Amino acid sequence: MDLNGFMADVEARSPGEPEFHQAVREFAEKVLPIANADARYADARVLERMVEPDRVIMFRVVWESDAGEIQVNRGYRVQFNNAIGPYKGGLRFDPSVNLSILKFLGFEQTFKNSLTTLPMGGAKGGSDFDPKGRSDEEVMRFCQSFMTGLYRYIGKDVDVPAGDIGVGAREVGYLFGQFKRIQNEWSGTLTGKGVSFGGSPLRTEATGYGCVYFAREILARVDGGLEGRTCVISGSGNVAQYTAEKLVELGARVVTLSDRQGFVHDPEGVTLEKVRWVEELKTSRHGTLEEYPRIWGGTFHAGAAPWSVPCDVAFPCATQNELDADDARRLLANGCRLVCEGANMPVTYEASKVLEAARVAHAPGKAANAGGVAISGLEMSQNAMRMSWTREEVDQRLRRIMRQIHEHCVEQGYVDDGWVDYVRGANVAGFLKVAEAMLALGIV
Numbered sequence: 063m064d065l066n067g068f069m070a071d072v073e074a075r076s077p078g079e080p081e082f083h084q085a086v087r088e089f090a091e092k093v094l095p096i097a098n099a100d101a102r103y104a105d106a107r108v109l110e111r112m113v114e115p116d117r118v119i120m121f122r123v124v125w126e127s128d129a130g131e132i133q134v135n136r137g138y139r140v141q142f143n144n145a146i147g148p149y150k151g152g153l154r155f156d157p158s159v160n161l162s163i164l165k166f167l168g169f170e171q172t173f174k175n176s177l178t179t180l181p182m183g184g185a186k187g188g189s190d191f192d193p194k195g196r197s198d199e200e201v202m203r204f205c206q207s208f209m210t211g212l213y214r215y216i217g218k219d220v221d222v223p224a225g226d227i228g229v230g231a232r233e234v235g236y237l238f239g240q241f242k243r244i245q246n247e248w249s250g251t252l253t254g255k256g257v258s259f260g261g262s263p264l265r266t267e268a269t270g271y272g273c274v275y276f277a278r279e280i281l282a283r284v285d286g287g288l289e290g291r292t293c294v295i296s297g298s299g300n301v302a303q304y305t306a307e308k309l310v311e312l313g314a315r316v317v318t319l320s321d322r323q324g325f326v327h328d329p330e331g332v333t334l335e336k337v338r339w340v341e342e343l344k345t346s347r348h349g350t351l352e353e354y355p356r357i358w359g360g361t362f363h364a365g366a367a368p369w370s371v372p373c374d375v376a377f378p379c380a381t382q383n384e385l386d387a388d389d390a391r392r393l394l395a396n397g398c399r400l401v402c403e404g405a406n407m408p409v410t411y412e413a414s415k416v417l418e419a420a421r422v423a424h425a426p427g428k429a430a431n432a433g434g435v436a437i438s439g440l441e442m443s444q445n446a447m448r449m450s451w452t453r454e455e456v457d458q459r460l461r462r463i464m465r466q467i468h469e470h471c472v473e474q475g476y477v478d479d480g481w482v483d484y485v486r487g488a489n490v491a492g493f494l495k496v497a498e499a500m501l502a503l504g505i506v
């Protein structure tokens with residue numbers, strides 16, 4: 063089976079889904095040589111089965127605005143693959159949400175969850191609802207209606223959703239409250255819960271912290287640590303905030319953050335105080351970074367991404383396809399030596415090829431941002447045991463998991479002259495575990 067033939071089939075079966083095609087192409091390109099070389103995989107058509115979700119659930123979500131107007135949104139849950147454990151993956155609330163985006167995210171999630179070493183299958187869901195500009199009451203009514211549509215398809219041993227873009231602690235709280243009310247049961251069916259009602263310490267920080275731990279492993283292998291490195295971050299939401307926080311703690315210099323309006327360049331470096339201010343701006347006031355220079359100095363660049371700012375390490379932490387081939391060339395020209403993905407698929411396919419050709423380390427999201435779902439997995443364990451670990455215990459486990467993911471990536475992605483193709487490493491390591499489980503489970 064060759065890549066183009068394989069992709070032609072995928073595109074014909076799922077037309078009009080460009081993000082899904084992109085995610086499958088990136089994966090298949092690295093995994094096909096392995097799948098073709100082992101007759102067990104080819105005979106059982108493991109790869110063809112992997113790119114077809116177990117099921118897709120779509121439902122109407124009706125709710126009433128504060129002004130008394132009836133609103134109609136669409137809810138989704140893509141249950142992609144549960145070969146190695148219950149479905150697990152976040153919910154995204156954003157006007158851009160569609161089936162293509164959720165299929166790409168659910169597909170990626172399957173291999174990310176496999177990499178964590180924990181028993182979790184892959185899923186993703188969400189809605190085209192936009193929480194921006196909505197009151198808490200509106201968000202609550204929407205979440206309650208959404209969960210009324212979803213609850214029958216999820217459960218602690220079936221499918222365990224969590225947050226993603228537009229779904230933070232507030233939304234998870236409302237979703238969990240409605241699930242609990244309908245089912246009359248308290249179970250760890252959602253993760254990312256508040257610590258007072260079953261959430262794990264460090265879950266909020268885990269994706270960003272984990273991403274920095276992963277970058278540190280990569281740099282330690284080739285040329286030292288993070289201390290003194292100049293880092294460029296995109297985004298200013300959950301992942302970006304805690305990536306920035308951990309980088310600052312480890313002595314790196316963070317010089318940018320961004321949002322949908324543009325990016326802020328702070329040559330003096332973001333401090334912990336500034337990160338706390340950004341957190342308050344984004345989670346309580348839902349404001350934009352345009353305000354940043356007035357208080358902290360630096361400059362705001364409307365409508366632009368931060369990739370033209372010279373750096374040692376780039377952390378794209380906002381959204382998919384936010385860093386294209388020209389951006390990658392700019393980063394390389396300015397001396398960037400590592401692109402570490404906090405977001406899911408933030409680097410376009412063409413940009414990924416530019417980085418690969420230059421042999422620059424490129425850590426894909428399915429490895430670098432797996433810390434979030436790993437701690438979600440630990441939240442499920444704590445809920446099942448009716449106990450809670452300390453922040454330090456969870457942090458230790460997070461470091462260990464990120465180190466193990468890094469080792470698996472090096473094992474499968476080592477090329478020559480010490481260069482590691484992390485994209486290949488992550489995809490192949492994630493694939494092998496799921497493939498072996500699928501073979502063992504028979505033709506289902």
Ligand code: NDP
Nearest residue numbers: 226227228269297298299300301321322380381405406434
């Ligand atoms: P948040 O909603 O907390 O933050 C998203 C950030 O990205 C915001 O700053 C937002 O800007 C910005 N952004 C979103 N869409 C765009 C766009 N189209 N163009 C420019 N900027 C944009 O989400 P998270 O931080 O949770 O998620 C960020 C990424 O990380 C996503 O790809 C997500 O899938 C991935 N991820 C998240 C995990 C988690 O645990 N939360 C786990 C693993 C991956 P604004 O402030 O203007 O809205």
